[in-house]
Amino acid sequence: MKIHAYLIFDGNCAEAFTFYAQCLGGAASIMPVSENAECAGMFPADQHHRTLHACLTLGDQLLMGSDTLGDQPYDGIKGCHVSIQVGSIAEAERVFAALSAGGEVQMALEKTFWAVRFGMLKDRFGVPWMINCEADNASA
CATH class of the missing domain: 3.30.720.110 (Signal recognition particle alu RNA binding heterodimer, srp9/1)
Known part of the structure; x- marks a missing residue:
């Protein structure tokens, strides 16, 4: 079993994961909504730039994240480090x-x-x- 953190952002997930790759090393993989035809049809065009899934890989460790999508409220990242x-x-x-x-x-x-x-x-x-x-x- 492995436990990995999954971070939720409000429109700047791609920028954050690019920053984390620069700070920590590893490889960042970022998939915007626009690159997934099935999902792109589920969200308005003004959300297609948002990140559907991001992953920073450091050896066998992962840090994952995405942006909020649709009408999901965003209240920041709280209660953990x-x-x-x-x-x-x-x-x-x-x-x-x-x-x-x-x-x-x-x-x-x-x-x-x-x-x-x-x-x-x-x-x-x-x-x-x-x-x-x-x-x-x-x-x-």
């Missing part, structure tokens, strides 16, 4: 800086009692993230 575990302080600092660009730092990346680096942020798309580095494997 996407948590990233990294193996070095340098990688923690790189990922934290990249994801927080244009966003809001909620807890600065710093040493804690459980980790050599931990920080929390909300990216420019409103997605909450936690970056955790339990040990600096780069110095091992």
Whole structure:
């Protein structure tokens, strides 16, 4: 069994997943409504630019998402964080800086009692993230 996060956006999913691929690496696959004839017919033309499904693949891990479609209400992403575990302080600092660009730092990346680096942020798309580095494997 694997558990993967699925994020819902309100029209900017493609932009977010392109940003995540730049920040985290991996490959982003983005399918707008317009590329699926069966689904395109189900939604008004002004929604065809929205993302039907997006997937960021990092090895055997996935981060998935889509935009709201139809008349679905959107209330933002609440009640959870996407948590990233990294193996070095340098990688923690790189990922934290990249994801927080244009966003809001909620807890600065710093040493804690459980980790050599931990920080929390909300990216420019409103997605909450936690970056955790339990040990600096780069110095091992």
